Amino acid sequence: MRYYDDIHVGEALPELEVSALVADDFVRYADASDDHNPLHVDDAHARSTGLDGVIAHGMLVMGQLGRVAVELAGPTGLRSLSTRFRDKTRPGDELRCGGTITAAYERDGQGIVEAELWARGIDGSLKASGALVAALPRRQ
C-alpha cells in the first residue's frame, strides 16, 4: 500500500507479469468463482461456438488488474474498480498489467487517487482496460 503523499500524477504503477496461462488455470478459476460456463473449460464446446478453443474468463483478467489495484491501495482502500474487456485471452497467453495515476486530490480529509489500468498480451495487444479510484493513507 502507498501513501497519498508519495503519489505523483502521471507516474506508472509497478507492472505485473503473469506467466503463460494454461487451461488448468481456467478450471481453477471456474471452481473458485463458481462460473462454470463451458466456454472456459470445455474445448469441444468452445469450438462448437466458432472459437479455436477455450478462452479465459474475463474476470480472471480483471482479477490481475485487482492485484495491481491492491498493490496501490491495500486490501480495503479501493473505492471503485472498473474494467472493459477488449480481447480474448487463450491458453498460452502471457499477460502484462499496469497503469498510470491520472489524478490525486483531497476530499473530506482523505487522499484520493485515480488511475487508468491495462492488461496486455506479450505482443502488446490490449486485453482489457480499466480504471480505479482509491483512498490512500496520509503520512502523519
Next chain:
Amino acid sequence: MISADALGRSFGPYTYHVERGRVSQLAAAVGEHAPVFHDPAAAQAAGLADLPAPPTLATCYGLWANLALLDELAAIGAPLPRLLHGEQSYAYHAPVLAGDTLTSTTTIVGLEQKRGQSGPFELLTLEARLVNQRGELAIIDRLVVVVRGE
C-alpha cells in the same frame, strides 16, 4: 430479442455467506498470494477482523455464478450461450470481510439494441446492490453483457 419491458426488472434477493475458504480460493485463482487474503492472523495484524475480500470477490455472488439469475435472463431472451462479458465495475462502499452475509438484488438498468459487423446485438446492463448483515450498502456491481443475435 429482449422485450423492452425487461428494463427496470429486478431479481432476487439472493443471500450469500462470505466464507474464508472462498476468499482464499478466489485470491489464489487470480495469483494473489498476499498473506492478508489467506491467513486470518495476517489479516488481524493488518487491523482487519477477518480475511478481506479481493476486489473481484463479488463475481462469486454475481451473474455468472447464479444459476437462478441466468435462468431469469434466459427466460427474457438472453440465454447463457449468447452472452459475453463486456464490462464490469464495482463501487466499494463498506469493506467486505469473511464472515459477512451479503444480500443482493439485481436490476436491469440498461438495454440497448445495436448493430455490429456480425449483425444485431444487445447490450444489457445489470446492477446488483450487495448489502451486508448490518444493512449497510457494501458493493454496487455493474455488469454489461453483450447479447449476441440468434
